[in-house]
Amino acid sequence: MSDIPITVVIIEDEKPIRHFLSASLIDAGMQVFDAETGKKGLIEVATRKPDLVILDLGLPDMDGVVVITQLREWCELPILVLSARTQEAEKVRALDAGADDFLTKPFGVPECLARIRVLLRRHARGQNVQQVQEFGQVRIDLVNRQVYRSDAPVHLTPIEYRLLTTLLRFQGKVLTHRELLKAVWGPSHSESSQYLRVYMGHLRQKLEVDPALPQHIITETGVGYRLMS
Numbered sequence: 001m002s003d004i005p006i007t008v009v010i011i012e013d014e015k016p017i018r019h020f021l022s023a024s025l026i027d028a029g030m031q032v033f034d035a036e037t038g039k040k041g042l043i044e045v046a047t048r049k050p051d052l053v054i055l056d057l058g059l060p061d062m063d064g065v066v067v068i069t070q071l072r073e074w075c076e077l078p079i080l081v082l083s084a085r086t087q088e089a090e091k092v093r094a095l096d097a098g099a100d101d102f103l104t105k106p107f108g109v110p111e112c113l114a115r116i117r118v119l120l121r122r123h124a125r126g127q128n129v130q131q132v133q134e135f136g137q138v139r140i141d142l143v144n145r146q147v148y149r150s151d152a153p154v155h156l157t158p159i160e161y162r163l164l165t166t167l168l169r170f171q172g173k174v175l176t177h178r179e180l181l182k183a184v185w186g187p188s189h190s191e192s193s194q195y196l197r198v199y200m201g202h203l204r205q206k207l208e209v210d211p212a213l214p215q216h217i218i219t220e221t222g223v224g225y226r227l228m229s
Helices: 015-027 038-048 064-072 088-097 109-125 158-169 177-185 193-207
Strands: 007-011 031-035 052-056 079-083 101-104 132-135 138-141 146-149 152-154 217-220 224-227
Touching: 007 015, 007 038, 015 031, 015 109, 031 038, 038 052, 038 064, 052 064, 052 109, 064 079, 064 088, 079 088, 079 109, 088 101, 101 109, 138 158, 146 193, 158 177, 158 193, 158 224, 177 193, 177 224, 193 217
Parallel strands: 007 031, 007 052, 052 079, 079 101
Antiparallel strands: 132 138, 138 146, 146 152, 217 224
């Protein structure tokens, strides 16, 4: 079992459904954040950087399709839409806007969990990264979200893991401070380079043989960072 839980943001204005979904996903070992409006949902996604979003189309403050469109301007995470049986046209609009799948209300927990698993597998395959990556003494199992150094498990926080997998996805390429901050923390933190220095230090402590003389997580002074294999 991975020690890095799947993180989900639920954007749903109906309180009973929101609480039911949250409780079900938490019982399945996931970390859940929720919002009752589109505006709050966009803030949650930008702040939490989840692995997946569950979105109801009928929100009180904005069209759910607008939420999808705005999310797609800066992120590629899977979006699972909730819709009523009578909303066939809305389903098509949502999929055209960039949603990945939809669940028709009412739905059961097993079906919801199955859809989530499928979307996460599909998203992982779409990252063009091998399922197991290695550099130096480090091995990363991307499917099971586990990290090892010299075959010993390494505990990473969710932010550390997202930072590592972002570097992996562009291995060998210099990623600017702004690119990393946007990818890991969201667009509202694109100037917060102090976050980056702190978490890069954490990664080096956990993954480098000599954190003071890193061989793999390389600083490009004044520009950003690069992961070297």
